[in-house]
Amino acid sequence: MKKSTLIVMAVVVVLFLLSWVLKASALQPEQGSYILRGFLVTFAAFLTLAVMSFLYQDNPFYKFAEHLFVGVSAAFWMCMGFWTTIVQNLIPRLSTSLADYFMVPQRPEGLNLFFYTPVILGILLLMRLSPRGGWISRWPLAFIVGTTAGLNFIRYLRSDFIKQISSTFVPLLGTQWEGIGPFLSNLDLSASGQLVLLLSNWVVFLGVFTGLIYFFFSKEHKGAFGVGSRVGIWILMITFGASFGYTVMGRISLLVGRITFLFGTWLELI
Amino acid sequence: MKRQIPVVLVGLFGLFMIFQYFVPHESSEWIYEFLLDWTIIIGIFAMALGLWSLYRVSVEKIRTRKPAWGYNYLTLVGLFTMMLFGFTSQNGEAWGWFFPFMVAANLTLVMIIQASVTKGHRGLFLGTAGVCLAVCIVIIIFDDTWGFHFETAEGLQSTMFRAFFDNILIPIFATMFSLLAFFIASAAYRAFRARNVMATLLLLAALIVMLRFNPYFGPLSPYMSKASNWLMNVPNLAAQRAIIIGVGLGIVATALKVILGIERGYMGKG
Numbered sequence: 001m002k003k004s005t006l007i008v009m010a011v012v013v014v015l016f017l018l019s020w021v022l023k024a025s026a027l028q029p030e031q032g033s034y035i036l037r038g039f040l041v042t043f044a045a046f047l048t049l050a051v052m053s054f055l056y057q058d059n060p061f062y063k064f065a066e067h068l069f070v071g072v073s074a075a076f077w078m079c080m081g082f083w084t085t086i087v088q089n090l091i092p093r094l095s096t097s098l099a100d101y102f103m104v105p106q107r108p109e110g111l112n113l114f115f116y117t118p119v120i121l122g123i124l125l126l127m128r129l130s131p132r133g134g135w136i137s138r139w140p141l142a143f144i145v146g147t148t149a150g151l152n153f154i155r156y157l158r159s160d161f162i163k164q165i166s167s168t169f170v171p172l173l174g175t176q177w178e179g180i181g182p183f184l185s186n187l188d189l190s191a192s193g194q195l196v197l198l199l200s201n202w203v204v205f206l207g208v209f210t211g212l213i214y215f216f217f218s219k220e221h222k223g224a225f226g227v228g229s230r231v232g233i234w235i236l237m238i239t240f241g242a243s244f245g246y247t248v249m250g251r252i253s254l255l256v257g258r259i260t261f262l263f264g265t266w267l268e269l270i
Numbered sequence: 271m272k273r274q275i276p277v278v279l280v281g282l283f284g285l286f287m288i289f290q291y292f293v294p295h296e297s298s299e300w301i302y303e304f305l306l307d308w309t310i311i312i313g314i315f316a317m318a319l320g321l322w323s324l325y326r327v328s329v330e331k332i333r334t335r336k337p338a339w340g341y342n343y344l345t346l347v348g349l350f351t352m353m354l355f356g357f358t359s360q361n362g363e364a365w366g367w368f369f370p371f372m373v374a375a376n377l378t379l380v381m382i383i384q385a386s387v388t389k390g391h392r393g394l395f396l397g398t399a400g401v402c403l404a405v406c407i408v409i410i411i412f413d414d415t416w417g418f419h420f421e422t423a424e425g426l427q428s429t430m431f432r433a434f435f436d437n438i439l440i441p442i443f444a445t446m447f448s449l450l451a452f453f454i455a456s457a458a459y460r461a462f463r464a465r466n467v468m469a470t471l472l473l474l475a476a477l478i479v480m481l482r483f484n485p486y487f488g489p490l491s492p493y494m495s496k497a498s499n500w501l502m503n504v505p506n507l508a509a510q511r512a513i514i515i516g517v518g519l520g521i522v523a524t525a526l527k528v529i530l531g532i533e534r535g536y537m538g539k540g
Contacts, residue, residue, distance in 0.1 A: 033429075034363075044437040055452055067341040068325070069442045071348025072434060078321055079356030079431070081314045090311050118308040122315030129322065135272040138537050140312050142276035143283055145528060145536045147305050150287025155523040160518025164511050175356040188496065200504045207285020208515075215516050232512070237468045239509035241475025242453070242501045248480055250452035254444050261441070 005045045012061070016046055019266075026268065045266040048258050090115060170201040193224065207235040277531040284529030324349065332385040343380060350379050352434055359419050359428035366415030371406055378402040475501055 024038025038145045047068075050061035092099040092107045093115040099106050121140035128137035174194055185193050213225060214232030221229040287305070290298040328342035356374060360368070381399035385392050410418075417426075464470040482498035485491060527533040 033365075036433075040433050040437040044441040047438060047441045048445045051442055051449065054449060063338055063341050064344060065442050067344045068348045068438065071345035071350075072352045074321055074324055075349045075352030076354065076439060078317055079315050079353065082356075085310055085314050089307065107393050114304065115307075115311070118311040121308070122312045125312060126319060128319060138272070138276040139279060140315075141536060142279035144309055144312055144316075145288055146280035146283030147309050149280065149525040149528040150284035151283070151306075152521055153288055153529070154291045156518045156521040156525075160514050161522065164515050164518070200500075203504050204508045204511075207505055208511045211509050211512025212515060215512065217306060233468060234471055235509045236504055236512075238475045238501065238505045239469040239513075241472040241477075242456070242479045242498075242506045243475040244472070245479030245498075246502070248412060248451060248454050248458075248476075249483075251448055251454065255448035255451050258441070258445050258448050259297045 009060070012046075016042060023266070042267055045262055048262060052258075090119070094119075164208075165248070168205060170204055172198070172201055172205060174198050206231065211235055273534075273537060275539055279533065281531060283485070284525070288529075301499065322348070329383055329386060332383060341381070346379060347376050348438075350376060355428060355431040355434060357418055358416055358430075360416045362415060364415045367409045367413040368416045370472055371409040371413070374402045374409070378406060399498075425477040 020038050020041045022038075023042050024035045027034040047065045050065040053059055054062040087102050087104055091102055092104050093112045096106060096111065105130055121143055125137050125140040127133040140210060176192075188196070210232035211230045212232070213228040214221075214236065219225060260270070283305070287302070288304050325346065328345050331339045331342045351372060354372065358368070377400050381395045381402060383523060385395035385399065388395060458476070462469070462476065464473055464475045468527045478501060479498050480500055481487070484494070524533065528536070
């Protein structure tokens with residue numbers, strides 16, 4: 001390790017300890033655990049700055065935060081999965097004594113011995129660790145893959161295909177003619193005036209139609225088909241721009257949250 | 271047999287999940303609910319397999335001295351610590367010997383890893399691991415200010431489990447995502463040049479959405495907000511719908527290939 005890196009690390013450690021002491025002393029001692037809370041706030045601030053340091057370049061502090069995150073989040077999801085699925089969902093269905101031991105309420109429908117099957121399949125899945133019996137783990141995997149594939153087949157056919165197409169069939173010629181006055185009233189974009197609604201319906205219909213033309217690559221994009229494809233890509237560009245803007249705003253709000261934490265909770269400057 | 275049975279299982283369960291959708295009988299729905307629960311339960315076993323895999327990969331990186339191998343200790347210590355927090359909690363207000371216990375437990379883990387990766391001094395590392403383990407056991411026996419709670423999900427509510435979630439996971443997660451704001455901004459600087467119609471549409475749509483809540487536009491602010499809403503609800507909806515229809519078709523086709531046994535990548539080699 002380079003000497004300059006060691007010096008930077010030493011400075012960071014000293015600053016961390018200083019911040020911990022100051023933060024702990026600033027917290028109310030009578031609330032208890034102020035040393036621990038001081039440490040946690042300082043550590044959160046350190047991790048925030050460590051991740052932000054990636055803007056300069058990859059460095060040991062960023063790697064520290066990255067590797068810690070992997071371990072802690074894996075354990076977090078494992079614990080959550082154990083308590084919410086194994087204990088809450090499985091155990092009350094398998095054994096009353098186990099349910100009593102884990103202090104979870106018994107199921108109104110009682111025990112269900114069919115639930116030994118996923119336990120057996122789960123244990124078979126762990127056979128993947130065995131060099132000889134690894135092939136058995138394909139059976140539970142086949143169960144998960146088959147069930148999910150069948151489920152997705154129906155789910156996506158309904159929600160991403162049929163429902164999307166049926167929702168695109170919007171009234172393109174208006175609903176009820178009440179004269180030119182009501183037709184031209186309420187021209188505000190946010191309003192639901194007849195003309196605005198009609199135009200919006202046309203944009204939706206043509207947008208979907210031309211968007212699909214753009215994604216249809218089995219025919220050369222020439223002539224009328226090419227015009228449709230070009231309109232499709234314009235609509236797509238508007239969407240990408242809008243999605244981009246939306247994402248930026250979301251990320252900026254997260255950044256504001258982190259800055260507020262650093263200057264508010266940690267440094268108490270705001 | 272090693273490869274045929276999984277293909278048959280995938281086909282059976284996949285076709286059943288499709289078939290049950292068209293059978294509005296309560297027994298069909300009952301089996302459907304069953305299979306869904308089973309999938310979730312087996313998923314938890316898969317998560318345990320993932321944790322073991324993370325351990326193996328990290329230890330292997332340490333053993334072979336891969337670049338940045340030292341950080342893998344941090345991943346494993348984070349994993350182990352968070353797991354312990356998930357199953358322990360205070361019995362009262364005091365912490366007692368809880369933190370020395372955590373240090374000793376982590377030292378045990380590190381020494382076991384060292385013993386498994388090192389060529390010499392294996393006895394020394396195993397001996398140290400044994401001493402640390404003995405310290406852990408002594409603390410567990412004599413310190414009753416905290417305890418292991420396998421009976422209830424109290425660990426999930428324990429101070430340290432929640433503190434690690436709030437002060438490690440959330441700051442790193444939020445900061446990583448907020449960093450994207452900077453990268454997106456730099457990408458936008460390069461991409462957002464009104465060189466042609468498509469780039470101009472992208473630029474305008476993004477600007478309208480990003481500036482919709484800007485209070486400095488004075489009387490223009492409400493119009494920006496309305497235009498942004500219209501962009502999100504009409505052209506954006508149209509293009510998203512075209513994309514979703516394409517994605518849905520892709521998923522349905524893939525699911526069908528899996529169910530019919532054409533796609534067998536999930537089985538791996540061997």
